[in-house]
Amino acid sequence: MKIATPKITRRQFIINSAAVGGGLALGLRLPYGGPTVVRAADGSPEIGAWVVIRPDETVVVRIARSEMGQGSLTGLAQMVAEELECDWKRVTTEYPTPATNVARKRVWGDYGTGGSRGIRTSENYVRKGGAAARMMLVQAAADQWKVPVSECSAANGVVTHGPSKKKLSYGKLAEAAAKLDVPKDIPLKDPKDWKIIGKPLKRLDTADKVTGKQMYSADMKLPGMLSAAIKGAPVFGAKVVSFDQSKISAMKGVKKVMVVRNTAVAVVADTWWQAKTALDALPIVWEEGPNNKVSSESIAKMLDEGLSAEQAFVHNQNGDSKAALASAAKKIEAVYTYPYQNHACMEPMNATALYTADRCQVWTGTQNGEAALAATAEASGLPVDKCDVHKMLLGGGFGRKGMSDYVTQAVVIAKEMPGTPVKLLWSREEDMAQGRYHPVMHAKLTAGLDNAGNISGMHIRLSGQSILAAVRPEALDKGKDPFAFQGFWPTGEHSLEYTIPNLLIDHAMRNTHVPPGFWRGVNINQNAIFLECFIDELAQAAGQDPLAFRRKMMDKHPKSLAVLNAVAEKGGWGKPLAAGRHLGLAHFRSFGSYVAACAEISVKDGNKVKIHKIVAATDTGYAVNPAQIERQISGSFVYGLSAVFDQECTVKDGKIEQTNFHDYNSMRIAQMPKVESIVMPSGGFWGGVGEPTICVAAPAVLNAFARATGKRIRSFPLKNHGITLV
Amino acid sequence: MARLTINGKAVNVDVDPNTPLLWVIREQVGLTGTKYGCGVAQCGACTVHMNGEALRSCAMPVSAAEGKKITTIEGLANKGLLTKVQKAWIEHDVPQCGYCQSGMIMAVSALLKEKPKPTDADIDAAITNICRCGTFQQVREAIHAAAKA
Incomplete structure (x- = not known):
């Protein structure tokens, strides 16, 4: 399973890992393991695209759809775990980035998270992802014991050989299983045999939400990062004619004032509060056009x-x-x-972008990772394989964050400041004025x-x-x-x-x-x-x-x-x-x-x-x-x-x-x-x-x-x- | 220069005295568990404790917080030991997206300090935070559970 790996500098890799808590830079071919093994960033092997098993028995389930509070992340993990026959208590999750999905010929399928589709349109291939990994682990155990696979069974993250009662845990089998081909014919369980699907299990992502530790993209921090506030044309379709920068250029922290796509004005400053304060004080002249007569x-x-x-x-x-x-x-x-x-998501629209001459990365909460990636490529002018989007938990989506307008804006702004990460955050007022x-x-x-x-x-x-x-x-x-x-x-x-x-x-x-x-x-x-x-x-x-x-x-x-x-x-x-x-x-x-x-x-x-x-x-x-x-x-x-x-x-x-x-x-x-x-x-x-x-x-x-x-x-x-x- | 006490630590920040406390907490102090939702003290996502009382930090200038004891969501647990409110939140699987929950938990914690066994009417009067995911049913259950713990 050869994978195309986007070129990534060591500094960017560190930023990726630091930003999302580590372990998410997927598909990196690290210099250990066998020739066909695909590894997660921490070196643990993939057992098929959907499952990574770490030596400590942790099962990492890949989640393509976005989590915005609706609980799909937990439900999708339940479906993989059901077929994988792993220990639910050891399950954790991670998002493969959209660019990794593109590079790997969309092995994780559709990233779009809307239309109540998260579970119902991915259930089949997600369950097969879990089942395939189980089959590979059982095969690996049978190979090691030199017994027929039909004499082996899997439960709770352990493979057992029936006649001899020998046992091997998934963590011990992972390396060998990862070297096997992913099976083509993957039978799924009869729903009456489900033990994890159908259970009222607690969400997997609660702990950090009660301590303030949970990172949303609005909380993004990168070394040297600046913050941007933006005002779009209040009359939809209006254009920026001019703005009087002299009124705010002396204000503390202000680094740059710019027109964004002819339809908005952004102020970039050391902090967001400085940027917003300056933007509020900036006189802007708009060409409103005939729409200003609509009521x-x-x-x-x-x-x-x-x-x-x-x-x-x-x-x-x-x-x-x-x-x-x-x-x-x-x-x-x-x-x-x-x-x-309006949607009025609790977390207003935001995205952080880092543009360099040969690469553009975005950190954002999006309901459509691949659309956000496409917006990043378009706005940066770079090919898709030089771009990536690091998906973060959404503070509410409700359909609004399936649009990528705020991603485009963040990239347009960051492109004006190569090498400097810029976080664009909308005010609530901007969110109310620029809804979809x-x-x-x-x-x-x-x-x-x-x-x-x-x-x-x-x-x-x-x-x-x-x-x-x-x-x-x-x-x-x-x-x-x-x-x-x-x-x-x-x-x-x-x-x-x-x-x-x-x-x-x-x-x-x-x-x-x-x-x-x-x-x-x-x-x-x-x-x-x-x-x-x-x-x-x-x-x-x-x-x-x-x-x-x-x-x-x-x-x-x-x-x-x-x-x-x-x-x-x-x-x-x-x-x-x-x-x-x-x-x-x-x-x-x-x-x-x-x-x-x-x-x-x-x-x-x-x-x-x-x-x-x-x-x-x-x-x-x-x-x-x-x-x-x-x-x-x-x-x-x-x-x-x-x-x-x-x-x-x-x-x-x-x-x-x-x-x-x-x-x-x-x-x-x-x-x-x-x-x-x-x-x-x-x-x-x-x-x-x-x-x-x-x-x-x-x-x-x-x-x-x-x-x-x-x-x-x-x-x-x-x-x-x-x-x-x- | 504003001198603040946040989660028991003295912090000095060089910032315009009119800057809202919320933004000082998030941008200068670097604690991002306290959220921005509206900026006009409507939604409660920015709720912190000032001298033990719930306060919407987005509409309060940092200068007014000088000399006061500020507690944020990060300072609620004591040496990693979760409070009974935080535990009830986990036990009742309250958060959905979770963005409003820091503020919700801070508001509830202040309520329980004042009224250890709140009635539904007490909850209705004191907890006015907005949650767009609509976790209110679980919030109410968890408040009563925390009160019994």
Whole structure:
């Protein structure tokens, strides 16, 4: 297994190792070991690409996907350990760098960490990585004992020869195993034999997070490092005309002021506080262009026009919705609107870059290591094999850190100062002003009811922004953005979980100058509100119980029906409630998983909402770590409920108006409902975890609110209606 | 020149007296466990103890910290021995991304000093830190567990 090793100076190697705690400079061919052995930086041998075993029996599992709090790192390690038959207590992890992956022909697969894909789209090759290593270790033991491999077995990091009871530990077998070829035919365990997958194990990465020792890229320190603060054009698309450097050049610590890609100005100083203070004092003239006339009102007007526009992309259609609506006994129509929202990761965007004439390195938290590497190469002007990205733990990602804009900026700045590492850190204000926002969307939902109160036809018209059109136009399907329809697909991982006759779901794409981006769940947040609130409106119009009304349309959706029934039962649907309490239901499918929620609320003075409890259920097919899934459920509810109650990015004069958490609020512990999670994996498929549940809390609460108050709210956030979460 | 006492050690830093304590802790003193989240005392990621009380260090000039005893997340454990709050955090697997947790732990530690057996209402009133991962359910469990320990 020969590997191409990027040229690396000894000084850079020391920096790498020091920066990330050692041992991460992978693929270095150190001058010991056999000719075919690939070694980690500490000299320990690789047993296949996914596993390194150290002489002290430590098992190092390689993790390609990024950890940003969602727990994939632990889940991925569980899957390797399951097949490896190692001792879980000895498992540790490391990230191979993106450049190493490229140099090794992408042996670790996809680095992208978004779309709730971390586990579900890598489970097969990751488990095979563990299984292959086990097979090599067992083979090595059999070779040493000169016995048939079929007489040997592995458990807890030890290979045992059955007849003789001889034993050898993985640490002792690693060198010999590493010299063997990686097997081609790698059988995997039957899920019923799993011992580590499916267990509610604790995360592997907690200890340093409670002592302050955990390094995020915002904490990066390198010898001689300078810090940069940046201000991008407040009106998206505007250009820098000039800035008055004389106003700040005498300020303490200031080293350099520069234009970055014509769209931003950066100040580099000895410390970040000096850089930020100077940047705040720097007069900058922008050429704003026509976008400075855009406002939330002008955007809303454009989207409202789209609600009745002729042209729209159709994604789900059966029968004749137009005729069915025209002849319906009763017709119901509702218009919902959903705003721009920012991610507001706790750790603002940042990256540290070190550029020299022949090499560029970046340290950053990224959800897409290879995209960050590509951005590094592009911005430095160096070939990919002269660049690398050292991935660090993210202080939250939520989709925002799948973009590499901040990496590009850091490299552009560092390139102006060759040999000096520069850490670029955005202020919170910059993060609010330069988001890649949850897209704005309006929807008109029209349905017909027959005399028995059954839906006879339905039309959902979406009107609003496409993420793909902005960030991955090549992924559009003849101009259509399928992700705008998450949860509304006719089939597939985002399928609509009702059987509705005479259905039409279409999207009038209305793009604006505000840059959209993937967000936790993204379009399921509003699509679940649109559909699940409207279904409650229809049940009410039909004079039927919302649960019974839903069940009628779910015969062909047994997995969704199962999660819905589970929350209805545990949530006490149809049973007597404490005085003043009201329930609301919602369910949805996305990222392959089936989820439902039953919210129990009370409302004081008509506008103070207390969520007492939310019962949530998810069927993820296989559940790798139920304890972490529970945390993703309750955590996603915080993100989703913060959004529906409090969060909106408004546009004025072409700029985002909100600047910090005082006007872009996020839920606190006092507002947190008790979340009771039902993790109910039915087996046979791999569904996502981090995102699917986010979308059911809001419609469940909104449906409960409508039952409590008789008021149906159709535009968000709720703060605009004077409604608060208490 | 500001004279500070951080985690029991005397530190002298040459810095503009208006520099927020947070940035002195992170950049001059080099302790990066205390985090920047908002800079306007909204999110609590920068929480430290000043004379034993929780304080949001991002909005406080370093000059106001002179002569006071500052404790950061790094100074919470005594000679490597974790506090009962830190232990409860590990036991209950509280952190997700972990970025806000230094501040959360500092705020909770100050609360437990003042109210060793806090009620849910005490927790709601005292702990106003933002956590975007949404760890609040585990935070509450861990606070009660630490109070019982």
